[in-house]
Amino acid sequence: MKKTNASILIIDDQEDILFASKMLLKKHFENIYTLNNPKNVVELLAKKTIDVVLLDMNYRIGFEDGKEGLYLLREIKTLSPKTVVILMTAFGKVETAVEGLKAGAFDYILKPWENEKLLSIVKQAVDKSRKERKKSNDIGIVDEFFVGNSDVIKKAYSLADKVAKTDANVLILGENGTGKFVLSHHIYCQSERKNNPFIHVDLGSLNSNIFESELFGYAKGAFTDAKIDTPGRFEMAQNGTIFLDEIGNVPLHLQSKLLQVIQTKTVTRLGESKARPLNVRIITATNADLKQEVTDKNFREDLYYRINTMEIILPPLRERDEDKIPLAHYLLQKMMAKYGRDEITFDEKALEQIEKHAWNGNIREMENRIERAVILCENNRITVSDLDLEQITTYEENQDDIQLSAVEKTAIEKILFKNNNNISKTAEELGLSRGALYRRLEKYNIN
Missing domain, CATH: 3.40.50.300 (P-loop containing nucleotide triphosphate hydrolases)
Incomplete structure (x- = not known):
């Protein structure tokens, strides 16, 4: 059996976990790295391109809140945005793993795992990492960012x-x-x-x-x-x-x-x-x-x-009126690349609303709104409704989770309907594993 040319990093403080997972994965992937000390991940990511990280969520004896794992997840995504992270957690700590999904993890696996399930999730994660790297290379936005003319x-x-x-x-x-x-x-x-x-x-x-x-x-x-x-x-x-x-x-x-x-x-x-x-x-x-x-x-x-x-x-976006529309177009290109969409545009009323909106959450708020719109828009045309700006007059950071959950639920329902409730097709289009999609269906009570 030919191995997939991919680099996998396993981070866990238990040597038996590192050994077992390495033995399993090295039969299927070219490069397997292990770390028993999570603090060394920064140095390793600086030297090597890692496609997928299997990350344990707890490292200190007596602490099982997963905070260290969530912190490491954010660090990995900052240092290597195209690296896909799979969380490893013990049974009964699923709520912490779900928090990790919100923070950018691809999926999670319960310990002890089933070998076939672990392999399936890792293969999907490798595919996602490769697609993300290809998108960035194709459109040349690896090091680009928006400044503005104000x-x-x-x-x-x-x-x-x-x-x-x-x-x-x-x-x-x-x-x-x-x-x-x-x-x-x-x-x-x-x-x-x-x-x-x-x-x-x-x-x-x-x-x-x-x-x-x-x-x-x-x-x-x-x-x-x-x-x-x-x-x-x-x-x-x-x-x-x-x-x-x-x-x-x-x-x-x-x-x-x-x-x-x-x-x-x-x-x-x-x-x-x-x-x-x-x-x-x-x-x-x-x-x-x-x-x-x-x-x-x-x-x-x-x-x-x-x-x-x-x-x-750094000035707030409300003081940069002439930058709002160019920034919106830049973020649209970024989200089109992320979701593999082509030729999406804003309609005139959407652009008018973008220009008028206060954007109290600044660039981050605009990015969230445009990502939502790219997911929801029909006929490659973003409307005011897609941006959901009619209902948003202020931005409160403590509402982030609620807003993002609403966006995710709407997107799942729409794509599920489009695919006639076909779980496999819906999961693939959303970039999720079937297991991750099932957990979201249960979370949002989607029948």
């Missing part, structure tokens, strides 16, 4: 281009959804460090209990589950750039530890006394008003000035 955004990017050539610390300010990650990566790509690591850390989703071990690393035996010496994110970014997103969310008692690293340009792993030298460019971002946070004694003033050598403000 004076306010051109000013922000002009400042970014000037500071990129230096090693100055940069603070990016802006509302949620304005493109802070995109700007940080642009600065990195224009810098002298572009051939070295770019490490993204979402401080907003980082539990304070693992803040130090995650950022600074730890020595073997530093705590109960510290099995081997492990570098932190700062060390992983050596000679490159570290992007600390949502820095305004760091608790006050941990800000001093972060300040010490920035001031001394050294890092000390938990359980060690030796300080290790750092050569890292630091970019931070937040949607908070840090000056007010300093005044309110919620953010250290000395830390604020350390990270703020250069401040760049």
